Amino acid sequence: MNKLQRLLLAVAWSVLQTSSWVYTCPTNCNCAQYRTVSCTQVTSLKSIAPEIPKDTRKLEITEGTFYNVQESDFTEMPVKSFIHLRLTNGQLSEIQHNALDALTGLQILDLSDNILQQISSPDIFKSLFYLQTVDLSNNRLSDLPIGLFASQSNVYQINIAGNKNIRNLRGQSFQGLRSLNRLLAGGCGIRTLENDLFPAISSVNTLDLSYNQIQSLPNNDGFRSLHKLRNFTLQGNQIAALNDGQFANMDLEILDLSKNLIGTISPNTFMYLKGVRKLDLSHNKIHILPEFVFQPISSEVYDLKLNDNHALINLPLTLFNGMSKLNTLNLSSCAIKELREEHFQQDFTIRQMDISNNWLKYLPQSFVQKSMYMQYVNIANNPWECNCMIKPLLNWLKNPQSSNIIRCSAEPQMGFRTSCPSPKCEMPSNLANRDIASLMQNDIEDCVKTGSSSSAPVGIIVGVLAGLLVIVIIIFIVACYLYRRHKRGDPLVCYEAAETEDVEKKKKKKHRELKAVQGVKKLNREPRSGRGDRDYYREKKENRKIDADSSSLNESDKSFVVRNFFHSMMPDPDGHSEGTHSQSMTRKDSIDSLSQSGYGYNSRPGSRHSSQYSLNAGCKHESAV
Numbered sequence: 001m002n003k004l005q006r007l008l009l010a011v012a013w014s015v016l017q018t019s020s021w022v023y024t025c026p027t028n029c030n031c032a033q034y035r036t037v038s039c040t041q042v043t044s045l046k047s048i049a050p051e052i053p054k055d056t057r058k059l060e061i062t063e064g065t066f067y068n069v070q071e072s073d074f075t076e077m078p079v080k081s082f083i084h085l086r087l088t089n090g091q092l093s094e095i096q097h098n099a100l101d102a103l104t105g106l107q108i109l110d111l112s113d114n115i116l117q118q119i120s121s122p123d124i125f126k127s128l129f130y131l132q133t134v135d136l137s138n139n140r141l142s143d144l145p146i147g148l149f150a151s152q153s154n155v156y157q158i159n160i161a162g163n164k165n166i167r168n169l170r171g172q173s174f175q176g177l178r179s180l181n182r183l184l185a186g187g188c189g190i191r192t193l194e195n196d197l198f199p200a201i202s203s204v205n206t207l208d209l210s211y212n213q214i215q216s217l218p219n220n221d222g223f224r225s226l227h228k229l230r231n232f233t234l235q236g237n238q239i240a241a242l243n244d245g246q247f248a249n250m251d252l253e254i255l256d257l258s259k260n261l262i263g264t265i266s267p268n269t270f271m272y273l274k275g276v277r278k279l280d281l282s283h284n285k286i287h288i289l290p291e292f293v294f295q296p297i298s299s300e301v302y303d304l305k306l307n308d309n310h311a312l313i314n315l316p317l318t319l320f321n322g323m324s325k326l327n328t329l330n331l332s333s334c335a336i337k338e339l340r341e342e343h344f345q346q347d348f349t350i351r352q353m354d355i356s357n358n359w360l361k362y363l364p365q366s367f368v369q370k371s372m373y374m375q376y377v378n379i380a381n382n383p384w385e386c387n388c389m390i391k392p393l394l395n396w397l398k399n400p401q402s403s404n405i406i407r408c409s410a411e412p413q414m415g416f417r418t419s420c421p422s423p424k425c426e427m428p429s430n431l432a433n434r435d436i437a438s439l440m441q442n443d444i445e446d447c448v449k450t451g452s453s454s455s456a457p458v459g460i461i462v463g464v465l466a467g468l469l470v471i472v473i474i475i476f477i478v479a480c481y482l483y484r485r486h487k488r489g490d491p492l493v494c495y496e497a498a499e500t501e502d503v504e505k506k507k508k509k510k511h512r513e514l515k516a517v518q519g520v521k522k523l524n525r526e527p528r529s530g531r532g533d534r535d536y537y538r539e540k541k542e543n544r545k546i547d548a549d550s551s552s553l554n555e556s557d558k559s560f561v562v563r564n565f566f567h568s569m570m571p572d573p574d575g576h577s578e579g580t581h582s583q584s585m586t587r588k589d590s591i592d593s594l595s596q597s598g599y600g601y602n603s604r605p606g607s608r609h610s611s612q613y614s615l616n617a618g619c620k621h622e623s624a625v
Contacts, residue, residue, distance in 0.1 A: 105130060307333050376407045
């Protein structure tokens with residue numbers, strides 16, 4: 001038998017097999033060539049069971065109108081050969097206990113897009129030892145029973161996404177899944193992640209927790225058991241901050257944190273994280289990026305997305321340091337005002353870059369040099385200021401090669417080109433709406449210093465004016481303070497210490513003089529007899545006490561008083577015969593002389609107390625005589 005005969009015989013045999021399948025196919029079903037039965041709008045599984053061909057490997061029923069699945073539904077089916085059962089987009093709300101026990105060879109079970117509200121028995125999969133994929137997505141489940149997958153050591157993928165009432169994921173529901181590689185739990189309304197979850201799914205390679213209600217992530221020890229995880233998706237949650245060592249000891253390739261509420265990123269967020277090739281932080285509320293935040297992962301980052309962070313204004317100069325493999329960079333729809341030369345002096349070769357919809361006024365020379373090796377650049381919708389700093393962009397646009405690089409497509413593809421409007425000047429007013437590429441060199445002024453911002457002189461002037469204003473305010477406050485002290489009669493602060501010292505010296509000197517006067521008086525005073533003498537000296541002592549704080553005599557006045565006082569104490573030649581009376585008459589004369597010299601009563605305000613003392617002393621003398 002030659003090769004042609006063998007080929008014809010094989011074709012004939014396949015035709016016979018196909019004809020036998022078609023002959024036994026149930027109503028409203030399509031029996032395909034690859035042992036697949038696809039049915040729609042089936043009212044019950046029992047109605048199609050007798051006509052399902054033998055050796056059927058896949059049974060697929062969509063839009064079924066039956067509400068439950070029972071064990072008796074499969075009694076007349078060739079279930080021993082089933083490896084794939086798909087009951088989707090129907091009204092299925094219940095799977096009874098032991099309903100799937102006969103499907104011992106089943107590998108793929110798809111019950112998605114039904115109205116299942118609960119799984120009544122945790123033993124529903126106990127006989128499905130060869131089960132590899134379970135799809136329960138887009139149902140109405142609120143919980144997964146404990147031990148549901150206890151016997152499924154071969155399960156490779158579980159999809160529970162779209163069950164919006166699952167609030168919590170427990171590790172006890174996933175015990176026994178030693179081969180689990182993919183866990184898809186997006187859109188489940190999950191708020192918390194129990195501590196026992198990650199040890200129970202430690203074998204996963206892909207974990208999708210997108211579009212839940214997670215507000216915070218576990219600390220740096222929480223993900224430690226996920227040592228095989230490579231694709232981690234947390235898109236569309238409510239995470240507000242990333243802490244130190246948030247992903248420590250993980251070896252990820254893809255980390256998606258987009259569409260959260262992240263506003264704060266710790267400088268050590270990515271410390272001890274390895275292998276990240278794609279990092280997506282887009283559509284958040286980031287306003288500040290720490291200077292070296294990407295350094296722990298810089299050597300592996302291939303795709304970096306920071307777009308749609310509308311509060312992000314400035315980028316650290318060292319942000320891209322060490323990113324030698326960076327290929328795609330998206331900075332669009334932020335509020336970036338400036339890109340500096342230092343940003344693009346690193347050793348990387350970017351192929352696709354999007355900086356559209358920012359507040360850029362010019363591009364640095366280093367960016368222009370990198371762009372000549374790019375495949376795609378989007379610079380649309382920036383307020384270009386056509387002053388001296390626009391020259392690098394102007395020279396680049398005049399290069400014919402730039403027209404092949406500039407794109408406007410949001411999703412650039414190789415070989416796909418769109419015609420973009422030419423970048424136009426927005427400022428200054430005399431060049432507004434002019435195509436930058438049409439500008440001549442004499443249309444713009446030369447820069448004094450290459451790379452300096454045109455707004456720098458304005459900033460310096462504003463800073464100087466602000467400093468002068470602060471100085472004027474300080475001088476005004478000091479002047480008002482001194483004026484108020486002067487108006488109250490208080491000494492100035494700068495002279496207060498000196499005046500205090502002078503006052504103390506004067507007080508001490510006056511105290512010494514008063515002691516000297518009292519000592520001389522005591523020596524020249526003669527003893528008197530009788531009670532009248534004692535009263536006399538007591539009154540004299542009381543009236544001669546002078547308060548140092550109340551005296552206002554200056555130095556010349558004090559000298560004059562002392563000289564006259566000692567002169568009055570000189571013994572009178574005629575006084576020996578008349579005794580005390582002559583001496584007192586001598587003092588009275590001296591008092592009169594003091595009064596006549598301007599130290600009498602009411603002579604002047606500055607010496608009122610002293611003159612009062614002199615007058616009173618005279619009166620006391622008369623009363624004593």
